[in-house]
Amino acid sequence: MAEGTTIHWFRKGLRIHDNPALLAAIEKIDGIHYELRPVFVLDPWIVKKLRVGPNRWRFLQQALTDLDNNLHSIGSRLYVLRGKPEEVFPRVFLEWRVRKLTFESDTEPYALERDASVEKLARSAGVSVIQKVSHTLYNPESVIHANLGKPPLTYQKMLSVLDSLGPPVCPVATPKDLPQACLPSRGAPGDNTLMVPTLEELGVEEDQLGPCLFLGGETCALQRMRDCLKNKTWVCKFEKPNTSPNSLEPSTTVLSPYLKFGCLSIRTLYHQLKQTIGNASHSKPPVSLIGQLMWREFYYVVAAGTPNFDKMVGNPVCCQVPWDTNPKYLEAWTKGQTGYPFIDSIMTQLRQEGWIHHLARHAVACFLTRGDLWISWEEGQKVFEELLLDADWALNAGNWMWLSASAFFHQFFRVYSPVAFGKKTDKFGDYIKKYLPVLRKMPPEYIYEPWKAPLSVQQKAGCVVGTDYPRRIVLHEDVYKKNIARMSQAYKDNKTDSGVASKRPADKMTSRTKTKK
DNA sequence: TTACAGGTTGTAGGC
């Protein structure tokens, strides 16, 4: 029997289907198979520091459990190591006589740093390292390179660059039964060691959790994808702007949490969508389902090529806006107590269930930033990062900049109404009633604007504004006009570069992307 | 240099 092991390090990419780095771990070295040790590293110290709410911890815990099961089905298992990767790996490199380390490339800044350190440690321990790109349809570096060293800053430009690169590569095969030599050996850690953590170990208490509507893991991801693809007409006709932000059941796929953790391969989804559509007439990007995947790709590419992408200051694509610091408004927004039922119901759904419709995100994001409260998008980003099951670094930052008209989107005079927008798709306010039971008996004509109901009506509904439900914290009809003017001024100031941090000229961007490896 | 078209997903009001 061969001496030594190979490690596949799971971080994102929590799946065995379309996992090229996992396949690379199974491949022979110099004609010999080595024992496979699939690993997930849990850093107990960082667990407490991360902005991860209870619902997402649960999702991750479920995803790891499912991954362990799927690895068992091919004769292996998941080993969950505890500690900092930079400390844990050097130890197991020796203990396990590791020959090869494989993992999926990750473009987030903290991950780049972490992976560079681990790679260095691996090399000095004589461990060869293989990285594979499979979290995105294209390698973001290649897209940037094809666009002459800078990330494309418009969606259409992005599409044309991707077009020049050809179609995305096909998914790779799911490993079936592993070769005998790859299976756990007698010297492998025991069955009851290095187990998937419990929720308790992750510091999650039962009473912090909302209902579990989306079970984490590859198995559910693939099932959900299949269910979505069953309805070919729906897939072909899908247009995002025409889906409802406030239906009682999700009007979109809710595959995002699975894509975030890589329980579902983006490439598998892409090719399955293409296959489902076939030759039928169909909607097109940017509004189609394929178009949604391309938005994800867009933000990944820009994020990979932009320093300080999750901040305003020092971010060359971000408009510098003098946002207010207003803890009271921020708290009201975060807790769903703005006094606008549409906004508050969305924030309640977010906290309880961990997923809200994309357009619902628009409504609350616009409200927090340029529309009403004039609070920095970075504050909203933090709240979403904690509460969303699908919280994804690049997409979260990118979309917050979009909604706050700080980047990518510039028509800041288009402001969502916290009253009118929701009415278009939910005239009677059923969604509001679901998430804000206090408004259950409010007549439909007042449910979006309970402050307009006569006191007798409020009393009869058991919901008196100021007592049972908050007064609205701002008057939208007044404040949005002032904010448009402020936004206009901010744009002017950015153009003349007065007073605020550096802006954008194209030459700066070129040098910036060159600093990235 | 300047002009113009287009930009996933605004609102209110009119026909």
Next chain:
DNA sequence: AGCCTACAACCTGTA
């Protein structure tokens, strides 16, 4: 229901 306009007017990419 769906389409039109006014509102005030942004940006980027292209010619």
